[in-house]
Structure formats: structure tokens, C-alpha cells
Amino acid sequence: MGNFKLTLDRIEGGNAVLLLRDEESIKLNIPLFLLPSGSKEGDIFDISIVRDDQETEAAKERVSALLEKLKNKNQGK
Template structure:
């Protein structure tokens, strides 16, 4: 597993709040103007920090897989409550 994977949890003011995968308890705050790619809440990314700047790479396949897992769980819950 790659230790540099994060999920974009939310934006707060001038900051993007990323949660470290997979426990998603550790937070990484990055100023919006330091993000060079378009990201939205729920996106899974890989973040490298060279000490001067962050390099963020979108992981669209992992994001899609995670969204599908969440949708499947929601569907199971809906069916269970019928």
C-alpha cells in the first residue's frame, strides 16, 4: 500500500482537508492555491511533498472503485430496511 494516498474530505476556507487512507483519521491541510489539479470532495489522490511544494496526482480508478463500494453498501442498507 502506498503511504501517500489521501481522500479529499472537504474544503474549509482557503484549505483543502485530505484524510490519509485507509483509516482516514490523520489530516493533511493544503492551501487551495497550492493545488495545481482540479479535485473535488471524495477524490482519492497521491500526494508527494518535496519540502517546498506538494505534487498531487488524481487516482480516478481508485476513486471510482471507492464510490462503487459506497453505493453498494448503501443499496444493501436500503434493501435490509425493506
């Protein structure tokens, strides 16, 4: 389930409190600036969450390279 319908319940300061449509006891707090301009209480949003396998793999490779660099640096001392 990577697609969700949420209702903008309220705005608290710079945060939006969204409720999952099917289970309104589940809240999601996000910065208000992430919502479309002009969003207001009662608006319904369709949100998708998709894993980015390519970006995940690239991040793993960057971290691995940094760890290897640190490991080699520490062995040189």
C-alpha cells in the same frame, strides 16, 4: 513510507482537508491552491514526500556562512 494516498474530505475556505486513505483519522490541511485545478470533495490524490539532500546541504552551507559572517562582524566591534 514516502508515498501516500489521500482523499479530499472537504474544502474549508481556502484550505483543503485531506484524509489519509488507510487511516482516516489522520488529517492533512493544505492550501487549496496546491491541489490541481478543479479538485473536488471525494477526489483521491497520490502524494510523494521526498527529502532533497542536495538542497538541504546547500541550505546548511548558506546558514553556516551567514553565522560565520555574523560571528566575524561581532568580533570586529
